Amino acid sequence: MDDLPLTPLDRGLLRLMQIRGLIAGGFILAAALAGEVWIQRLAAVPRGLLVAAALLILLYLAVLAPPRRYRAWGYGMDGEELRVRRGVWTRVHTVVPLDRVQHIDVSQGPLERMLGICSLVLHTAGTLHSQIVVPGLARGTAESLRDEIRGRIREEPA
C-alpha cells in the first residue's frame, strides 16, 4: 500500500497542533494550580507535585507530541484515489476511491484561518469512514484538490 509517495501537510498544521497542545496543557496546568492549593489544606503532600506533573504533561502535549503526530500525517492523490496516513500509536492508512466521494467540504476554523490552512473533508456513503479528513492544507492546495475531485465526480455517468 506504500507504493505511492505521500505528501506531508503544511507546516501550519504543526503550529496548530502546538497551539492546541499549549491550550490543553494550559487548562491542565490551571487545574493543577487550583488543585495544589486545595490539596495542601488536606494533607501533607510534597509541594509542587501536581504542578510538576501538569508541567510534564504540558511539555508532552505542546513540545514532544506535535512533531511526531505531524510527521505521521501524509496524503497522496492520483487520478483514482486519495490516500491518507495518520496516527503515531495506531497507524492508519486509508484509501478512498475518488468516485465514491459523495460531497466535499473545505472547512476552516479561527485558528486555522490565522495560520492560513484549512481542512478538506471527503464524505462517502460508508459508515465507518463516512468522513475522511485531510487537515492542514494550504488554502490553494485544498481548493485545487477539491476541484480535481469534483471534476472526477462530474464525469461519472449518473
Added chain:
Amino acid sequence: MSDGADRRLHPGTIALRLVKEAPQMLALPAALAFSSRTGLSGALYLAAALALVLLAAKWLAWRQFRYGVGPAEIVIESGILSRNRRSIPFDRVQDVDIERTFLARLFGLAKVRIETGAGGKDEGLLDSVSLAEAHRLRETVRAGRAGAAAAAVGSEAPAPRILFAMEPPRLILFGLFNFSLVYIAGLFALLQTFDRFLPFDIYDPARWVGLVDEYLPARWTFGAIAAVLFVAALLGTLAGVLRTLSRDYGFRLSLEGERFRRERGLFTRSEAVISRRRVQLAEVGSGPVRGLFGWSGLSFQTLGAGTERGGPQSAAPFATRLEIETVLAEVPPLRLPPPPELIPVSRRHIARSVAARLVPALAAILALSWWLPLAVALVALLPLLAVAAALERRFHRYSLDRDMLFVSRGVWRRRLWLVPLANIQALSLSRGLLQRRLGLATLSIDTAGASLINAPRIVDLRTEAAEGLAAEISRVLRYRPSPSSVPAQDGRSEPPSTAHPE
C-alpha cells in the same frame, strides 16, 4: 470563498426558529420568577434580554449561511466562526425532500433536505426557504441529473416471482433454534408489574418450594433439579417457537422488477420493499448447531443506515445453501464463496487476542480475590482464553475472488459477509502498538449502511498479506471492466442483464 453561494435562507427562518425555541427560552426566566425574589418584572427583563441575545445569534447564523446553485452542484456555506463550504454535485443527489411542518406552513416556508446517501444525517439541509424556492431547487437538481431521473422509474412491472417462502414445518424447526429463556424472564417481569393484583407473592420462596414439594417426593434431589431444568428448556423452546411463528409466519420473499418484497408475520403482517439497486452486500449468518444441519440465514445490507429503509434486511432467515444461492443469483455479483476454503488470518491473532484479554482477566481475578481468597483458583481457567482465541481464529477467514471479497467471523454467531468490491466506499489499514510488534494489521472495509460493530473487518492479517490484499482491491477498483455500469448514486455495479431500459 463566496463564489457560487449567492443566496440566503428566507428571513422568516429567524422568526420561525425563535418561535420554535420560545418554550425553552421562557423556561429559565419562569423558573427564576417562581424560585427567587426577583419577581415578575425581573423575570420579564431577563426574558427580554435572552430574547435579544437569541435574536442576535439567529440573525448572525442566518447571515452567515449562504447557498447557491452552480452549473453542476449545490454549494452551501455555513458557520459563524468556523466556516464550512460544502459542494454537493447533482449527480450525487438521491432525492430532494421538501418537508413542511405546521409551523413552517404558517410562515409559508419549507425545509429542503438534499439526500445524497452519505453516512451522515444532514447532508444538505436548507432550513428554511420559501416554498417556491424549494420547488425551484428541486426542479434544478432534477434537470441537472436528467439522465438519472429517466432511469430511476422503471416503466415495466413484471409479474412478481416468489424466491423464498417458509412453510409451517420449517418455521417450527427454525423456532427450535430460537430457543430463548429471555421470554421467561419477561414473563416474570410482567408478573412483577402486576404483582399486587396477584393472589400470591411471587417472591415467596416457600410457595415455589411448596409447589415443587407437591409434585416431587424429595426436595433438591438430582431428579428434581433435572425436572426443573427440563421444564425451563421446554418453556424456552416453546417461547422460541411461538416468537418465530408470530414474526415469520407466512414468510415470503418475492421479486417484482427492480425490488424485493418481503411479507411476514402472524398478528401484524409486515411488508417491506428492498430495492435491488440499494443492496450493498449480503450477510449469511449461522450457528454451531444449525450450521451442522446446513441451515443459515441471509440478510441484505442496504443503503441508508439509520433510516427505516436502511440497515440489514432479512431476506431468508432459515434456508438451505441452495435456497440462498437462488436469492443471491438475483443480485449479481453476489454469490457464495467458491469451493477452495477461505484463508484463515495469521496465527499470531491467537497471541494478540490472548494478550489483549489476559490483563483484564487477571485484574478481575485479583479484584475478586480481595473479597474471596478462593477466587485465585480461577487462574487455572486462564488457558481457556487461548482455546477461545484459537477457535476464534479458526472461524475468522477471508478470501478475494475476482470482484467479491468474502469475510467470515464468529464462533457462536457465525457470520459470512459477501462484499462486492464495487460497493466498497473506503479501505483502511490500521496497526496498533501490539500489532506492529507482531507484524499484524487490520483491514477495515467500509460500505454504505454498515453497522459499526459487525462490519466485514479482517482482524490481524500478516502486514504483507494485508497490504497485498488492500493493493489488490484498490487495483480492481481502478480497472473496473466498464465504468458506465456503475451507477454513481448507489456505487453498486449493475448486472448487465438488468441494465436500465433507455
